[in-house]
Amino acid sequence: MHNDVLDSLNDYPFDRLRELLGDTTPPGGCDPIHMQIGEPKHPAPDFIGPILTQDMSEWGRYPPPNGTSDLRAAIADWLTARYELDAGVVDPAQHIAIVSGTREALFMAALLAVPGTRKGERPAVLMPNPFYQVYVGGAALAGGEAIYLPAGPETDFQPDFTVVHDADLNRTALAYLNTPANPQGSIAGIEQLKVAVTLARERDFVLAVDECYSEIYTGNKPPGLFDACRELGLAQNGRDIFKNTLVFHSLSKRSNVPGLRSGFVAGDPDLIRLLLRLRQYGGAQIPLPVMNASAALWRDEVHVSASRDLYREKFDLALELLDGGFGATRPGGGFYLWLDVGDSEAATRALWGEAGLRVLPGAYLARENENGTNPGAAYIRLALVHDLETTRVAITRLLNTLARSA
Numbered sequence: 526m527h528n529d530v531l532d533s534l535n536d537y538p539f540d541r542l543r544e545l546l547g548d549t550t551p552p553g554g555c556d557p558i559h560m561q562i563g564e565p566k567h568p569a570p571d572f573i574g575p576i577l578t579q580d581m582s583e584w585g586r587y588p589p590p591n592g593t594s595d596l597r598a599a600i601a602d603w604l605t606a607r608y609e610l611d612a613g614v615v616d617p618a619q620h621i622a623i624v625s626g627t628r629e630a631l632f633m634a635a636l637l638a639v640p641g642t643r644k645g646e647r648p649a650v651l652m653p654n655p656f657y658q659v660y661v662g663g664a665a666l667a668g669g670e671a672i673y674l675p676a677g678p679e680t681d682f683q684p685d686f687t688v689v690h691d692a693d694l695n696r697t698a699l700a701y702l703n704t705p706a707n708p709q710g711s712i713a714g715i716e717q718l719k720v721a722v723t724l725a726r727e728r729d730f731v732l733a734v735d736e737c738y739s740e741i742y743t744g745n746k747p748p749g750l751f752d753a754c755r756e757l758g759l760a761q762n763g764r765d766i767f768k769n770t771l772v773f774h775s776l777s778k779r780s781n782v783p784g785l786r787s788g789f790v791a792g793d794p795d796l797i798r799l800l801l802r803l804r805q806y807g808g809a810q811i812p813l814p815v816m817n818a819s820a821a822l823w824r825d826e827v828h829v830s831a832s833r834d835l836y837r838e839k840f841d842l843a844l845e846l847l848d849g850g851f852g853a854t855r856p857g858g859g860f861y862l863w864l865d866v867g868d869s870e871a872a873t874r875a876l877w878g879e880a881g882l883r884v885l886p887g888a889y890l891a892r893e894n895e896n897g898t899n900p901g902a903a904y905i906r907l908a909l910v911h912d913l914e915t916t917r918v919a920i921t922r923l924l925n926t927l928a929r930s931a
């Protein structure tokens with residue numbers, strides 16, 4: 526006996542990749558390069574080392590479930606500066622939940638938002654297609670029906686909420702939005718964000734905006750949910766400025782510490798309170814030394830700016846080498862190249878077997894749209910997480926291999 530919904534969640538992209546590549550090994554003498562996973566390899570800031578070890582007695586205490594007041598204050602200050610909010614708009618006591626990385630929080634957003642039925646029908650969960658896999662698992666295990674919104678070139682690689690059928694909007698309990706998006710690196714514009722917030726309020730669903738790549742960009746900083754809330758202004762009748770919305774931020778990509786497992790959710794105080802209740806039952810607190818290090822990281826922008834510069838140099842190099850091939854363009858944000866190679870599985874096999882370059886087929890990050898096409902099927906995703914020289918070797922190998930098999 527088990528929860529049979531789990532049987533339907535049998536297509537995690539990295540499992541499928543392992544299956545696809547099976548026993549294939551890179552050619553002899555060829556050092557493998559792993560670009561399939563978005564695990565930043567830039568150095569983590571040195572200053573967290575001493576913080577993590579300064580008081581060993583902290584490991585002997587259960588951490589406060591919603592973090593230290595110092596960590597919440599650091600996050601409130603960061604949000605205020607990043608989204609140009611007036612002082613005091615973000616209340617560290619009611620607008621912020623500390624989470625052990627955003628993956629678990631994005632999953633729990635579905636448990637939080639999806640009721641048993643919605644207006645007598647099965648609740649719907651809107652999500653972009655391609656998507657971050659956790660949205661699918663959250664929706665399914667919460668009992669919702671995923672509605673996949675095409676996010677291909679025809680919609681500038683972001684979902685268009687305005688085309689959702691009225692009947693589906695009526696039963697929508699939750700909508701995920703990801704900006705900058707994994708895998709395409711596309712940015713939701715401020716108008717699109719405002720439309721999404723307004724729709725969430727009109728139809729009374731939860732808008733969950735995943736912004737874990739928000740600090741990795743080349744030109745202007747991408748707008749975010751809180752820019753939209755600021756522009757829409759305080760609603761009347763005592764409604765909170767963040768009503769119906771939640772934003773998800775992480776230190777994993779911003780500060781190159783995916784192993785720290787540290788992030789936060791901010792937004793509607795009623796939803797934050799329920800998220801904290803949910804976490805009392807099923808969430809892992811982050812350890813006190815990790816909270817202290819996290820507070821220091823949110824207070825420092827020097828390392829973030831240095832990391833951003835390094836990503837920019839790598840995109841400069843990769844795009845120069847690719848010279849427009851495979852539809853390569855500079856993404857609005859994030860650190861992925863999303864390349865149109867025709868057949869994502871065939872290209873992935875060739876790159877690993879012939880060149881020791883491990884990438885992820887875009888087909889594994891998407892589902893078939895209503896018209897029967899998989900919007901990721903033609904693409905591969907490469908995470909530009911290594912140093913400049915490794916990036917040069919990787920792109921050169923890609924060009925040689927795919928030119929050969931073309």
Ligand SMILES: Cc1ncc(COP(=O)(O)O)c(C=O)c1O
Binds near residue numbers: 783
């Ligand atoms: C779009 C997106 N959201 C959320 C996450 C989760 O990140 P973390 O749990 O490390 O905060 C990832 C990680 O790859 C991601 O790509």
